[in-house]
Amino acid sequence: MGERVTMTINGMSHEDEVEPRTLLVHHLRETVGLTGTHVGCDTSQCGACTVLLDGDAVKSCTVLAVQADGAAITTIEGMARGDELHPLQQAFWDEHGLQCGYCTPGFIMTAAKLLSDNPNPTDDEIKIGLEGNLCRCTGYVNILKAVRTASRRMLSGSTAASASARSSE
C-alpha cells in the first residue's frame, strides 16, 4: 500500500513509506516529526503550512508527499544555523511580529521566498506577497515591519545569509 519517497529535508535525506494520499504537511509533521509546520485550514487559505520546496514557497497541505519525492524541502526548523537565527526569524522577534505564533512559520517561509525573488520589496509588494497567509493576532502591522527590517538587514549583510542560499544547499 505504501510508496517509498525520498526527500532532502533541511539538508538531511529522509526515506519513508507513505500512503499515496498523505499530504506533505502530514508527512512532515507525523512521520518526519517536524511539527513547526502547522495546519490552520483545509482549503489552502491560511498558509500556516508553507514550506520551501526546491526553493518555491508552497502550501504543504496542497502537495502530496509522493509529489515531493526527490525534492529539497526547507521547513521553519531549517532556517536557523545553530544558534544564529535567520534574519527573518530575528526580525519577527525584534519587531513583535508574532503573538500566538501559530501562523508565524508559514509567514517566515513565504517571506523568505519573497525576499529571495525581490530583496528590496515595497510595502505593497510585501502585502501582495504575503496575502496568501492569514494571521488573526497581529493585524499584520508588525509582520510588515519585520519583513521590512529583515530585508534591510539582509541587503546590508548585517546578519546571516539569505534563505534561498540555505535552501539550495
Place this chain on the structure above:
Amino acid sequence: MAVSQLVGARVQRREDPRLITGHGHYTDDGEPRGCTALQVVRSPHPHALIRSLDTARAVAAPGVLRVLVGADFRAVLRGTMPVTPSFVADKRQVPERFPIADREVVYQGEPVAVVVALSRTAAADAAELVDVDYEPLQAVVDPDRALEADSARTHAGAPDNVCWDVTYTGGDVAAAFAEAEVVIRERIGQQRLAPTAMEPRVVIAEPDPYGGRLTIRLGSQNPHFIRLFVSQALGMAETQVRVVSRDVGGGFGCKISPYPEDYLVPAAARLLGRPVRWVETRSEAMVGTSHGRGQVYDVEVAAKRDGTLLGMRLTQILDVGAYCGTFGAFQAVAVYMAPGAYRWRGVEGRTVGVLTNKVPTDPYRGAGRPEGTHLVERMVDRLAGELGMDPAEVRRRNFAEAFPFTNPFGLVYDSGDYGRTLARALDLVDYPALRHRQAALRLQGRYLGIGLSTYVEICGLGPSAATAAATGGIALVEGAQVRVFPTGSVAVYVGTHAQGQGHDTTFAQIAAATLGIPIEQVELHHGDTDEGTGFGYGTYGSRSLSVGGMAIRGATIKVVEKARRLAAHLLEADEADVIFEGGRFAVRGSPAASRSFAEVALAAYGPDLPHGMEQGLEAVHYFDPANFVWPFGAHVCVAEVDAETGQVTIDRYVAVDDCGTVVNPMIVDGQIQGGIAQGIAQALFEEVVYDPDSGQLRTGTLLDYLVPTMSELPVPELSRTVTPSPINALGVKGVGEAGTIAASAAVINAVSDALQPFGIRHVDMPASPDRLWRLIQEARRP
C-alpha cells in the same frame, strides 16, 4: 536594563525564540505513545430526529478500534454541559446539552457518533461508513422569526424559542423621555462571527495506569475550569485529572467554554484504556466551535436639542444558538455597557436570548462590549446628524467627568479622562482640516467619512461579590504561587493562561521588578493544572494582568517580606532597619552590611532561621479586586466610499487608548493593533451566513468566511494616555479587547458619515461593497 525599570520596559518576548524556530508546543505537536485517532461523526442537518444509527460497517472497517454513540457515553458521562448565570441569572429555559446527540440533533455539526481507530485516515474513512437515518425537521434560523408564536421550535416540543427575556432599568427612563426634545430610533445589527483562532481545537486524552489518573491536553483559555467540568462529568476527583495547555494558537474567547469533544475524547480514552487524539479541521471549526455576536438591537435615544443625552431604551435580540453557551449570557453585558462613556438620566435595556438551530454563541473578543459600544457610538453619531451638530461636540458635552463615575446600572468606572483621549485623537488627525477636506471632496463627488469611537470598557473580572454570582459559585479572582529555590532562581505559577498575549514576558517583568532580580532568574508557569495554586481562573475579559498580575505581585511581596525577616536575622539588625533595593537586603545607614536575594534564598533552606520561622521561601496569593477596571480611548477612522462600487478604503486609522499603567509597551501596542484588525474585520468583511430556509451554513470554509489578509487592513497610528487604575497597586487596566471594542463603531461611523450626502443614516455590518452599492442605488432612485 535596571531591574527597577522593568515595569514599563519594551522587553522582547521570552516565548518567541521557540515559536520562530518551529519549536513551539501546540497541542497537536506531541502525541503519547500508542495514541489512537478519534473522528467525530456530525449531523449534516441543523434540525432532525435520528431514526436509526447503524455502526456495523464502520466497526468492520480496517484499523477501527471502537465506534461509540450516545448510549455508550451516557454510561460514563454524568450530567449535562454547564451553563453559567453570567449576566442573566434568570433564564426561562435552558435546553439540556449532552456532549453527543442520540435522539434529536439541533445544529449542523452536532456530534452523533465517534470512531476511534489506529490512524487518522482510518478513523476518517470509517466515519463515512456510519449510517445515520435522519428525519429532517424545520430549522429555526432567523431570531426575529423565532420569536413569533407560529415559529418552528429549535427543540421539538419546546414551549417556544425564548432562552431568556429580562429587562434591566437604570435611572429614571420615563422622566428622561418625557423631557426629550428629540427622539431618534434605529435598528442595528451585529452579525454572527467565527472567532477563527488560527490553531483549531485539539484534544488529546491519556489514561495513566499509574494512579488511575487522566491527562487531558488541549488549547484552552482556562484549563482549571475544564478540569473542574470534565472531572465532574467523568465522576473523577479533580486530583485525578490533569489538564495541560501549552502554546495555544489564539483564543479570542472561543477557547473558554468546554466543548463536546472535551468530554468525548477523555471518555473514549477511558473506555478504550488508550490515549486518544482528536484534531479539529477548519471545516469542523466553522460548524462546531462557538460563534460570537449574532445580535440585533432596536434602540431609541432621547436628547435635548443642544445635544444633551437624556435616555436610552434598547432591546437586544441575541441569537443564542441551539444550546445556551457556558458563558453565552455574558454577551448581555452589552446592555450594561450601552450607556458608554456618557451621562444619562436613565437607560433601560431588555435582553432576549433566542434559541435557533445553529452552533451556540459564546464570548468572542469583547463579548458584549463591542456590541454595547457600537450601539451607543452609532446613536451618538445619529443624534449629531439629526441635530446638525459635530459628533465630537456631542461627545464632549456628555462625557462622564467626575471619577469614580457610576453609570445608570450602578457600575462604577474607576478612573478616566475621556475628553483628553478624544482631544488627542482629533489633534492627531487635524480634525478641522479633515472636515474641510471632506467638504471639498464632496464637491468633486468623492465620499470621505470621519468616524469617531470614544469607548469605555469593563474588564478585569473580577470582584468576588459580583463574579461568584455570574459563575454560580466560583469568584473570578486569581491565584499565584512564587517559589524561590536555594540558588535564588524563581518559579512563578499563575492561574491565567496565554494564547499569544505574551504573559511569559509581562508577568516575569512584574515578578522580577518586585524581587529586584534579573528577569532571566524568573520562570513563568501556567496552563498545567498539576502546578501552582489549587484553582486558576483563566484568561478572558482582559483580566490576566489586572487580576493575575496582581496575584503574582502579591505572592512575590510575601516572599520578599519573609526574606526581609530572614535577612534582618542574618544581618543581626532590626527588621524595620532592613531595606530591599536593587536585589539586596541592606541595613539602613550601613550599606556595607548586606545580603543578596540569592544568599537569603540559600539561607532559607539552612538551619539558621529566626525563632519560629519555617524553612523554605515560597508563597501563595489570591487577589480579589475591589472593582472592575475601565480602559477607555478615542479612535478615529477616516474612510472613503467609492459610490460606483461600494468599496470602502480606510485612509487613516488613529487610536488613542488608555489602559492605565503600561508594563510592556510593545505588547500593549500589539494587542491594540490586533484588536483593531478584528474590529475592522467585523465592520467590513466577516459574516457567518446560514441559509435562511434550510439553515445550512454557507460560510463553511475560509474561502467563504472572509478573514482579512494583509492587503485589506490599514496600519493604525497609535498613541496613548496613562490614567492609572486606583483599583490595583500596579495601576493597570486591560488591553486585550480594547481595539476590537472601539473599532467597528469607528469604521461604521466613518462609512455612514461618508454616505450622508445620499441621505443614508445607518449602515449595517459588514459594510461590504455589495451592501453599500445597494444602499447607494436605492438612495439614488427617484
